[in-house]
Amino acid sequence: MDDEELLTGGLANAGAVVRRGGVVERPAPPHAAALHGFLAGLRAGGFAGAPVPVGAVVDGRERLEFLPGDVAVPPYPAWALGDGALVSVARLLRRWHAASARTPFDAAAHWPDEFADPEGGPLLCHNDVCAENVVFRAGGAAALIDFDFAAPGRPLWDVALAARYWVPVLDPATAAETGRAHLEVPRRLALFADAYGLSPADRSALPSVLEQATAVCRGFVARRVAAGDAAFVDHFTGYGGWARWDRLQSWLSEHRPVLERELRA
Template sequence: MTDEEPLPGNVTSGVVRVGDTVRRPAGPWTDSVDALLRHLHAAGFEAAPRPLGRDGQGRQVLEYVPGELGPESGTYPPAELRAIGRMLAELHEATAGFVPPPGAVWNQVIRPDREELVCHHDVAPWNLVRSPGRGWVLIDWDSAAPGSRLWDLAYAAQSMAGLRADRPVAESAARLRAFVDGYGLDEADRPALATMLGRRARAMYDLLRDGHERQRQPWARIWREDGPYWLATAEYLDAHVDAWRG
């Protein structure tokens, strides 16, 4: 077998590159994720890696997508925010037609507001690769699970647009608008998104706090690194709901 290479960045433990493939430890949800990825490619959604079965160690095998991770959160220019918002809308359109296999199991890390379609749940800079000739490709599908469009959009918008407590509200509102315009969210749904932003960020904070209290990894480690960030972000988003409605 070709030598295994560690992937750059803060990747999941055990994920390696082997030639033109990526190998991931399989979990109870991996068959469901593979079914989802097959559906996406059959539906014409190319911004996801292709599933390639299992290897001799039982690991999930995915195509390796060459390219570079995008810039840090909050540094994407408006045109890129609109493009990634449009990609998320295309993903939701594709997953709306997905029928999970019987007995599907999902790695639902945070309970969403409701379940209307299968979502990625972690559309963020660390999971987007800019691939030559292919554009943005969304990786790391282990947290895919049922959720709602607004729940997924709220997390993606906060992460991609960099809505954070140290950014002026007017600048955050403009960046949010670029992302949501790219997504094509109806004007009637924008007030609901405005209130969802803080709720979704607080759900992340609660996950990390619970992981810290129970000493569950990787959440306990992330709590030490990012717990204060998520609390400040949730408070910031809740304090300026009116600005996010525009």
């Protein structure tokens, strides 16, 4: 169709997301009914930073409002790596959590557990605030998209997952290999915490939660690779395999005191 645009972005639904005018059509997650009710509740409560569903799920496809703006995809543009983008994402995440906390959700629904907080929590977390899932307008983060991994959890868990992508939390070797060696992890992690407004207790806990979140993300990748998911197998192989994960987990453990000091400061 002439008005159909294939949208690129993350790995999970690569090649399966299309835009037709003001509507995005994509594979519906198993929890679509509960998710759509929650998204509608968010908008009714005044939060415009997430799309609303457009109609019912048909043939396993959901239709959502298209939110205009800029989305950073690899190779990430310089503006997506700056302090301004980092700060605006943290502030958007705080607004999301405030809106989520006042919006009821179906606690009995089968929310996905791939990235879910192992400790559970009182509000619905996004759990995948990567660059491809944030819409920017006028240089600032304005909206979140792709709620396939949304699940109940603690705000701090969502902060840790988002920080992994946006700081980004990388060991020096991986940062150098991906052109991000100039991004200082301790300083930017503290900047993210500042912009979000983390409490002193959560700032102290963040480094250990980062380690926990990294282990959960590794498990997710392992399951996708073991299942033979072509997009993940190709990305995993080209991204250095388990050596990079081992290196990152070792770096996080060794540098926990450094991160703790920076966050306290």
